Amino acid sequence: MDKVKYIFVTGGVTSSLGKGIISASLAKLLQARGYRVTIQKLDPYLNIDPGTLNPYEHGECYVTDDGAETDLDLGHYERFLNAPTSQSNNVTTGKIYQTILENERRGDYLGKTVQVIPHITNEIKRRVQLLGETDEYDIVITELGGTVGDIESLPFLESVRQLRWDLGVDQTCVIHLTLIPYLAAAGELKTKPTQHSVKELQENGILPDIIVCRTEHKLTSDIRKKIALFCNVNFNAVIESCDVPSIYQVPLEMLREKLDRVVLSKIKLPLRQEPDLSKWKDFLFRLEHHKSEVQIGLIGKYVELPDAYKSIVEAFHHAGASTEIKPNMTYISSGSISEENVREKLIKLDGILVAPGFGERGINGKIESIKFAREHKIPYFGICLGMQCAVIEFAQNVAKLPDAHSTEMFPNTHHKVIDIMEDQKDIEHMGGTMRLGSYDCKLVKGSNAFKAYGKTNIQERHRHRFEFNNEYLSDFESKGLKATGINPSTGLVEVVEMEKHPFFVGVQFHPELKSTVETPHPLFEKFLKAAEHLNQIKN
Numbered sequence: 241m242d243k244v245k246y247i248f249v250t251g252g253v254t255s256s257l258g259k260g261i262i263s264a265s266l267a268k269l270l271q272a273r274g275y276r277v278t279i280q281k282l283d284p285y286l287n288i289d290p291g292t293l294n295p296y297e298h299g300e301c302y303v304t305d306d307g308a309e310t311d312l313d314l315g316h317y318e319r320f321l322n323a324p325t326s327q328s329n330n331v332t333t334g335k336i337y338q339t340i341l342e343n344e345r346r347g348d349y350l351g352k353t354v355q356v357i358p359h360i361t362n363e364i365k366r367r368v369q370l371l372g373e374t375d376e377y378d379i380v381i382t383e384l385g386g387t388v389g390d391i392e393s394l395p396f397l398e399s400v401r402q403l404r405w406d407l408g409v410d411q412t413c414v415i416h417l418t419l420i421p422y423l424a425a426a427g428e429l430k431t432k433p434t435q436h437s438v439k440e441l442q443e444n445g446i447l448p449d450i451i452v453c454r455t456e457h458k459l460t461s462d463i464r465k466k467i468a469l470f471c472n473v474n475f476n477a478v479i480e481s482c483d484v485p486s487i488y489q490v491p492l493e494m495l496r497e498k499l500d501r502v503v504l505s506k507i508k509l510p511l512r513q514e515p516d517l518s519k520w521k522d523f524l525f526r527l528e529h530h531k532s533e534v535q536i537g538l539i540g541k542y543v544e545l546p547d548a549y550k551s552i553v554e555a556f557h558h559a560g561a562s563t564e565i566k567p568n569m570t571y572i573s574s575g576s577i578s579e580e581n582v583r584e585k586l587i588k589l590d591g592i593l594v595a596p597g598f599g600e601r602g603i604n605g606k607i608e609s610i611k612f613a614r615e616h617k618i619p620y621f622g623i624c625l626g627m628q629c630a631v632i633e634f635a636q637n638v639a640k641l642p643d644a645h646s647t648e649m650f651p652n653t654h655h656k657v658i659d660i661m662e663d664q665k666d667i668e669h670m671g672g673t674m675r676l677g678s679y680d681c682k683l684v685k686g687s688n689a690f691k692a693y694g695k696t697n698i699q700e701r702h703r704h705r706f707e708f709n710n711e712y713l714s715d716f717e718s719k720g721l722k723a724t725g726i727n728p729s730t731g732l733v734e735v736v737e738m739e740k741h742p743f744f745v746g747v748q749f750h751p752e753l754k755s756t757v758e759t760p761h762p763l764f765e766k767f768l769k770a771a772e773h774l775n776q777i778k779n
């Protein structure tokens with residue numbers, strides 16, 4: 241087998257420049273040329289994984305099939321490449337140190353001093369190459385989180401420097417993403433911050449091969465020449481990345497700038513075919529040309545930060561394009577909804593989604609919203625906590641169990657309709673111990689869920705600790721709340737649906753995590769169609 245090539249993507253000047261999108265866009269182009277590509281994210285923070293981070297800190301926590309709690313950039317990788325990622329695709333400083341410290345306690349380094357160099361850097365290098373050793377990929381793209389100059393990024397940069405020597409220069413390529421700010425007063429684009437940031441990289445022994453410049457204005461030929469001259473790269477290796485309205489346009493921008501060509505020539509791989517992006521372009525066209533519009537309310541407690549619900553929002557874009565129904569999203573803080581104002585806040589909506597979440601804050605607003613959706617026959621889609629709240633609302637208002645609740649919010653409530661499972665009760669550590677990753681689910685024929693998927697056996701990803709309490713199942717089913725998806729090996733309820741309602745579906749899993757550009761999620765599509773139906777009746 242030919243040697244695997246490694247591409248590293250670093251960031252300079254500021255954070256939030258979109259390394260994840262650039263990495264995913266490059267990967268898409270290389271994939272469209274016929275290469276087998278994967279992307280990995282190295283995160284410099286000390287948490288073992290982002291699972292214990294508040295979404296306000298780091299946005300949504302993305303979950304892989306094999307149950308890793310990861311950075312939200314992995315969601316972009318999957319959505320762009322239409323291929324699953326795994327545990328190996330996200331490595332944090334926390335994980336690296338955990339491994340080294342466990343080795344040390346086991347006695348692996350007896351007699352030796354354990355140090356950042358070589359022990360930490362060797363472990364980083366090992367992790368970077370794990371994906372390459374699977375024989376599944378021709379190219380591994382590694383995105384380095386953080387910004388060059390951060391203290392905590394240093395071991396990662398040193399590892400990249402060493403890997404370039406270990407593997408050979410033609411085997412690797414370093415892309416540095418920077419910002420070219422525009423000074424309105426001077427009417428000029430400024431290259432100095434980029435020069436400084438490249439110098440900083442060079443001080444760490446890394447000479448970038450390609451500079452991708454985030455900019456609000458087009459780069460003139462003079463600016464490109466200046467960057468090439470001062471940053472030691474070829475003129476054609478200065479790539480412009482102008483702001484575009486949708487992240488999904490970035491692969492086409494990078495194609496226009498020939499990023500894929502420059503990369504392939506650097507790592508000495510043939511161009512193969514011209515990238516086949518017909519499906520991608522078709523999606524982009526549909527993203528702009530809808531036949532109808534619907535109003536969707538996303539109710540959650542982190543709505544001020546859209547990154548907290550990244551995958552849900554993207555899943556709506558994918559389903560909106562495939563169904564040609566434009567979802568106009570309104571983000572509503574669950575804490576702002578009460579019995580008194582629920583009508584005023586939700587009456588204009590064609591579809592209501594209650595988002596995943598943890599803890600008590602905003603829970604009553606979620607329950608009020610679900611009651612409103614149930615009683616007014618507004619399409620309802622509940623995800624994870626959104627499904628659990630639907631069960632609580634039904635128990636309180638239809639099954640007439642006023643104190644029914646989840647033991648997550650009220651541990652001592654009498655009617656524990658959502659409860660912690662036996663195997664979760666003795667768990668003391670919070671990190672990585674939820675029900676995580678892909679589980680089988682069997683759908684009931686004739687249900688809305690079955691109609692959406694068009695099959696009975698499905699697999700979806702989970703991230704939660706609490707479950708529907710089956711003691712209440714037969715009572716609730718007789719009163720109209722049906723379990724239409726069951727885990728075949730444990731009997732746990734994974735999907736609930738309301739009878740005599742056009743679309744009222746609660747799912748214990750996270751369907752949004754499996755929605756991609758090329759494979760939009762059927763539940764999101766079905767929800768949008770139900771919302772469109774209501775919208776047509778209203779108008």
Ligand code: GLN
Pocket residue numbers: 595596597598599623624625626628648703704705706707
């Ligand atoms: N807090 C709930 C649980 O742990 C739901 C989690 C979620 O919505 N992802 O079960």
